[in-house]
Amino acid sequence: MSGMAFLGLLVVFTIFVLVAQRVVLRLWRRMREQGAGALAIRLHRPRDIRWGAALLPVTIGFLVLAGTYGITNVDGTGSGNLFSAKSIPGDLFYTLLVLAAVTLYTLVQPRRAGYLAAAGLAGIGAWVLFQALVFPHYAYDYEWYGWLRDQLYFPELVLVAAACLTGGFFLTRRTIVADVRARRSGLTAQVERLARTRADAVDSAAAELRRLERDLHDGAQARLVALGINLRTAEKLIEVSPTAAAALVADCRNTATLALSELRDLVRGIYPPVLADRGLGDAIRALALDCPVLTLTDIQLPGRPPAPVESAVYFAVAEALSNAAKHAEAKTILIRATHERGMLRVQIDDDGVGGADPASGTGLAGMEQRLGAFDGILAVSSPAGGPTIVVIEVPCALSSLKTSTS
Amino acid sequence: MRVVLAEDLYLLRSGLERLLEAHGFNVIAAVDNAADLLTALVDEKPDVAIVDVRLPPTFTDEGLRAAIEGRRQVPGLPVLVLSQYVEQLYARELLADQAGAVGYLLKDRVFNDDQFTDAIRAVAGGGTVMDPEVIAKLMTRRQRDEPVTRLSAREREVLDLMAEGRSNSAIAQRLFISEKAVGKHSTSIFAKLNLAPSEDDNRRVLAVLAYLNQ
Ligand SMILES: Nc1ncnc2c1ncn2[C@@H]1O[C@H](COP(=O)(O)OP(=O)(O)OP(=O)(O)O)[C@@H](O)[C@H]1O
Ligand SMILES: [Mg+2]
Numbered sequence: 001m002s003g004m005a006f007l008g009l010l011v012v013f014t015i016f017v018l019v020a021q022r023v024v025l026r027l028w029r030r031m032r033e034q035g036a037g038a039l040a041i042r043l044h045r046p047r048d049i050r051w052g053a054a055l056l057p058v059t060i061g062f063l064v065l066a067g068t069y070g071i072t073n074v075d076g077t078g079s080g081n082l083f084s085a086k087s088i089p090g091d092l093f094y095t096l097l098v099l100a101a102v103t104l105y106t107l108v109q110p111r112r113a114g115y116l117a118a119a120g121l122a123g124i125g126a127w128v129l130f131q132a133l134v135f136p137h138y139a140y141d142y143e144w145y146g147w148l149r150d151q152l153y154f155p156e157l158v159l160v161a162a163a164c165l166t167g168g169f170f171l172t173r174r175t176i177v178a179d180v181r182a183r184r185s186g187l188t189a190q191v192e193r194l195a196r197t198r199a200d201a202v203d204s205a206a207a208e209l210r211r212l213e214r215d216l217h218d219g220a221q222a223r224l225v226a227l228g229i230n231l232r233t234a235e236k237l238i239e240v241s242p243t244a245a246a247a248l249v250a251d252c253r254n255t256a257t258l259a260l261s262e263l264r265d266l267v268r269g270i271y272p273p274v275l276a277d278r279g280l281g282d283a284i285r286a287l288a289l290d291c292p293v294l295t296l297t298d299i300q301l302p303g304r305p306p307a308p309v310e311s312a313v314y315f316a317v318a319e320a321l322s323n324a325a326k327h328a329e330a331k332t333i334l335i336r337a338t339h340e341r342g343m344l345r346v347q348i349d350d351d352g353v354g355g356a357d358p359a360s361g362t363g364l365a366g367m368e369q370r371l372g373a374f375d376g377i378l379a380v381s382s383p384a385g386g387p388t389i390v391v392i393e394v395p396c397a398l399s400s401l402k403t404s405t406s
Numbered sequence: 407m408r409v410v411l412a413e414d415l416y417l418l419r420s421g422l423e424r425l426l427e428a429h430g431f432n433v434i435a436a437v438d439n440a441a442d443l444l445t446a447l448v449d450e451k452p453d454v455a456i457v458d459v460r461l462p463p464t465f466t467d468e469g470l471r472a473a474i475e476g477r478r479q480v481p482g483l484p485v486l487v488l489s490q491y492v493e494q495l496y497a498r499e500l501l502a503d504q505a506g507a508v509g510y511l512l513k514d515r516v517f518n519d520d521q522f523t524d525a526i527r528a529v530a531g532g533g534t535v536m537d538p539e540v541i542a543k544l545m546t547r548r549q550r551d552e553p554v555t556r557l558s559a560r561e562r563e564v565l566d567l568m569a570e571g572r573s574n575s576a577i578a579q580r581l582f583i584s585e586k587a588v589g590k591h592s593t594s595i596f597a598k599l600n601l602a603p604s605e606d607d608n609r610r611v612l613a614v615l616a617y618l619n620q
Pocket of ligand 1: 324359362363
């Protein structure tokens with residue numbers, strides 16, 4: 001075997017090993033993540049494979065061309081064609097190795113194989129055209145009939161070049177251009193979605209603040225004013241008419257109690273204390289205990305989501321529970337919470353009458369909007385007759401629990 | 407009666423201290439954080455401890471945890487937990503050791519000093535005192551249940567007050583009926599709820615709470 005052949009073998013073998021290693025690693029990781037379904041998923045993507053598969057014929061075309069022009073001249077005679085009888089069996093072995101590697105690559109990276117096929121086809125077309133226009137004059141000009149032979153070959157070569165270039169153009173549009181466009185429109189859609197959810201979040205935050213302002217103004221603030229007035233009056237009455245003063249002071253105590261209970265409700269609506277104290281898991285357990293319908297919980301959260309996510313999810317669960325209690329006539333509710341592969345998931349099932357529709361109220365739609373700000377979703381399945389399943393999913397990381405729950 | 411008081415806000419702490427002294431309690435330690443509270447509970451073994459749920463350093467449920475830990479180290483140590491809000495979840499955790507001598511009240515209840523001091527004495531005496539708001543929450547769940555719907559309106563009132571930890575005489579006073587009538591109602595309630603009758607006030611409260619908590 002010549003030096004060139006050995007070098008070629010080395011290169012091809014290295015590529016093969018690298019590709020095979022990638023394939024095995026990827027499959028192993030997928031199997032670990034998804035179990036035995038990994039193989040099936042890999043093979044069930046015909047759309048991607050469609051254009052990638054063109055890489056194989058394009059590679060064969062390249063090899064033929066390379067052989068024709070002696071690039072892979074392995075026997076040192078200057079006339080080596082990869083597919084010529086002379087070079088068998090050595091060259092056939094390399095050829096098969098190359099084709100095997102290409103096939104593997106197509107299976108692992110169908111989309112990129114498509115890009116390569118498109119570029120390769122265009123490359124072949126360009127080379128053949130160049131060949132037709134320029135090269136013959138050098139190849140044959142020492143023969144008296146060279147010019148004539150050029151004229152005979154010329155139309156065929158041009159035809160082949162045109163076919164390859166057209167094919168390359170077509171493939172490029174279907175693979176590279178299509179992907180770039182898809183990515184761009186994906187980005188556009190994402191930008192639109194972000195703009196919308198941000199506007200929603202800002203709107204709902206502003207509305208929430210207005211509500212708080214009004215509640216404080218009409219509630220606790222007004223009561224404190226009344227308290228001040230009554231205390232002042234009591235102060236004046238205390239000498240003249242102690243009984244009247246005592247009655248007023250008792251009145252003040254009631255007012256203070258009312259103001260406190262209003263503030264308590266307000267605080268619950270902003271950031272429930274139990275959520276602040278214990279985190280989402282126990283806050284959901286507390287919701288379950290307070291729900292008038294029997295509510296079971298199965299909560300597997302090894303840590304705490306970021307505070308804004310935690311409170312959005314908390315209020316979504318609270319809404320789902322109050323809906324189940326209000327509309328569903330349910331006997332039992334089941335809440336399950338998990339965090340897997342970066343996704344917080346809470347599912348609320350009730351065995352009620354079903355027929356929930358986020359479009360027909362403000363509760364569910366509002367929660368969907370609020371979760372949207374965190375790329376979260378709220379999905380409802382509620383056929384007439386039930387059961388109703390509400391799923392909340394938010395991508396997020398958990399921080400470790402600072403304090404353990406007892 | 408020797409009292410340990412844990413409250414981080416100075417105004418409330420001194421206010422409570424004054425109120426307790428005025429009612430003849432002896433405040434042996436007034437602390438403002440959970441670590442000091444636990445030390446005071448274990449070292450002093452007071453007749454009763456009055457504990458705010460939120461304490462430094464984390465301002466979450468530090469006080470509650472310290473109270474539960476204190477009762478783990480000194481079983482049956484009487485603790486009355488005060489909070490700006492009440493949660494059934496916390497009530498359950500307090501009741502979990504079934505040792506009695508425990509109370510859980512909204513801070514607002516302090517406004518009514520007679521009822522508040524009654525509650526302190528009840529807890530110190532081994533009784534169980536639950537805030538009416540906790541009981542109301544327990545009741546909403548139970549309202550749909552068969553056995554509870556079989557109670558008469560008056561029996562429901564008696565049940566509410568029993569669950570809050572009130573004695574027969576206190577219930578009688580509250581509802582303007584005789585103690586004997588309260589006794590009759592409670593026998594009937596226990597029969598309707600399929601609970602074993604009990605003369606001991608504290609056992610009775612625990613039975614009722616356990617029933618409501620199911
Ligand atoms: N768990 C459920 N079972 C049956 N029907 C439901 C359930 N949840 C919601 N629904 C129905 O879907 C509608 C929409 O619910 P949504 O929470 O959006 O609004 P709402 O509860 O009517 O009003 P709001 O929550 O704003 O006070 C409800 O009016 C109700 O008819
Ligand atoms: Mg609703």
